[in-house]
Amino acid sequence: MARDTDSDTQANIGRRIVGSIFPRSPIPRTDADRRRTILEFLVLHMRPVRVRRSTVRYTHTFGLGGMSLVLIALLMASGILLMLAYDPSPEHAYRSILSLQDGMLFGATVRAVHHWSANILVAVVLFHLLRVFFTGAYHGPRRFNWVIGLGLLVGILASNFTGYLLPWDQLSYWAVTICTGMLGYVPGIGEWLQAFARGGAEIGRGTLVLFYSFHTTVVPVILIVLMAFHFWRVRKARGVVSPHPQDSQENDDSEMVLTLPNLLVRELAVGLTVVAVVMLLAALFEAPLGAPANPGMSPNPAKAPWYFMGFQELQIHLEPLIAVVILPVLGALGLILLPYLHFDHELSGPWFLSKTGRTTGALAAMVALVVTPLLILIDEFWLQQTGGAGWPAIGVIAAGITAFAVCLSKKFKPEKAEFVQALFILFLVGFAILTITGVWFRGPGMALAWPWIGAPA
Template sequence: MARDRHAKGPEAEEEADGSSGSPPGLPSRLWRSIFRTPLTPRTERERKRVVLNHLVLHMRPVRVPERTIPFRHTFGLGGMSATLVGLLILTGVLLMFVYEPSPDRAYGSIEALRRNVRFGGLVRNVHHWSANLLVFVAFLHLLRTFFTGAFHGARQFNWVIGVLLLIVVLAANFTGYLLPWDQLSFWAITIVTGMLGYLPVIGEGVIRLARGGTEIGSATLINFYTFHTTVIPVTIVGLMAFHFWRVRKAGGVVIPREPADDPADKPATVLFVPSLLMREFVTGLLLVAAVMVLAVALDAGLGAPANPGMSPNPAKAPWYFLGLQELLLHFHPTWAVVILPGLALLGLLAIPYLRYDPPMEGAWFVSETGRSLAVAGALAAVALTPLWVLLDEYVIDWSGWLGGLPPGLSEGLVPAVVALGIIWAVIRLAGRQYGGNRQETLQAAFAFLATALVILTAVGVWFRGEGMALGWPWTP
């Protein structure tokens, strides 16, 4: 059989073993010389190539649907998240050679790393920027999978794994934040662990568990360090393996379909090597280059050493929790920290399991109606969220107006019902304007909430000053 192929020449052999076919528009000789996988390797070089290609093809399929190849379908965001996790593990292990997890030495060890270790500052900066970018990129990836309807059928549970991954990524960032042991990190962790106290009944116990005592001290640092460098990375890698396996089981990423397509038609495919592998490789390289540029240009910084006796003003949570801290300024703490985020998380987990009529997947916003509804939801949030923040700061006085009610109702239930009522009214209005089935309507609500979260975070980062009062970012 193999001899027959050789007899017909290398082209026939490539066709038979499925290794020919360069991506359209690319010079085929170059790709073939790199990626050709001969069935019967004749030289040592060919043998090595076979081993490498087969290793790659054990993890990924031989052929992938052509329509999923263009960059704008996934923007490579899942692969970028994975690349950032890789960078974090690499730089994290290097940091462990120098970092000392004790309140007396942690700050000094990072100072020494920056001053005395060759490329120490750069390694730390790469860790810092990869960690922050990961939150951002994973959030964009969540938006991409949601707005291409990639959560139906075989992908249902992978959405849930994704949500778990996002939670663990936030936990990784949060536990890492304390490690430099400067004023910023010490007080940010004080604020966020303090928020846990609003959990009903178990609040105090949970704070004590997270801090390893009542105050932030050496037990907290050891707790955070152990979670950060062992439990969390192992969990992330395990979840990622599960996540990738589910993508594979679902037949790859969701396929964009045109309304006119016959669902029974088999999609045209191209070879994974090199069509997709090359694109993934280039995206990964560009991302690593971008992180390096950030790490060289912008230092992660190190404030004054932690001083448990003197809180900075304002004392802010890490940026990815500032939306939550902003909610605390507008709602009763039990609502801001427990009920509203709890409802949001449950809603997020429930998305794949709701009933859709019919489930729609593949294309961005799934339809023109879906696009219009999502844009309407996002624009409404751009207008209404800052308005709500301003009115609540300067005009609304829930507890004064509803003096007779307990604070859980006047500052919790009532504003929450009003806010949810406004969102419901916006969605109804948009629905009347554009129509739309259940999934398209859900996209409008999702776009509203995601945009509101981004705006609340931006308000927390740039527009909250001393005493958490509203102000311009440029006024001291």
């Protein structure tokens, strides 16, 4: 069985394989010859020659990491085109977007491609994180790559958020006002942080220039560096985690297949599907553009972008310090430290780890699905009428979570990884419900409303 331990051997194997797929022409330097050399250079110097058959199966990763890469490429290509037309000043930004949309050939389409790629990217990266988490692919040689991945997630959210302001319309102006306002709740340095994020005391020229520089230069450079590091770590861990737990990295005797064509063809199929979906959405739905920014009058309701909406919803129910400082910091710390917890058994490979993992996970999801909407309703229609939910409410929620954790441990005796997974699912489903409530079920004055009654102003 071929192993890619030595790069010299690997290059030779690679040459032989490519040679068998694209036989060398009897006349040297033909087009076929050149194509073969380019393919060999591009594919087999970045990828291993062989990969495990089980990891190529589409349902193992759903190609989510590759999709993220394709979306980033689409964003960069459409972003460069947008830069040719955009003017980053409060006086001209909005008008430059209007003239791009109305006066330039394919201007609206390029903007829509950028808009849809950016939003789909956030969703796809979150699903990729979940895939990695639920297959336990954050142990051993993949530990640090999990942390790099978190850096990528922060970069993508930062890129999305800084781009959100650029059209300088009511939607973007007030969304950025709300989100940067949340920073003000950080004890001690809140005001300083808020002024830093706004590039001044108020949202204005300084904010736009700061966001534009971050969006077009700082964040893309960081993303490119982190992505290179991320891919290199996947390669160093000898590919993605195997769905069969018995295939340890050191003693791997599972069946291997050639990267070219087995993996490459699947990656191409995923990549082309993503491009097709984005193009279709861009052709059917334009990127939104509200009225020009008016610092004197906020829309009602004024909402954060959808990926931060869970925090805005939390802020309605809990003390701002808890909702936008303590809980996010605890969540971020939990995610960073996750691979470094001392697990008795580093369960990884199959989806949801094991049978116990699947049962406890399903139970946690059901509890969150029932309890979160109930808590939202109790707070909205009862506690807020009688003075609002404060620290005591947090105490009750913490006691509930502790009781759930104790019952889970006693009944199922899960491994540490299964236990952590169940708690993760509890918080994940709870946060998803908060986000859905904020995005679709909040109307004027941020009161609960049916989505089909009272569309946002």
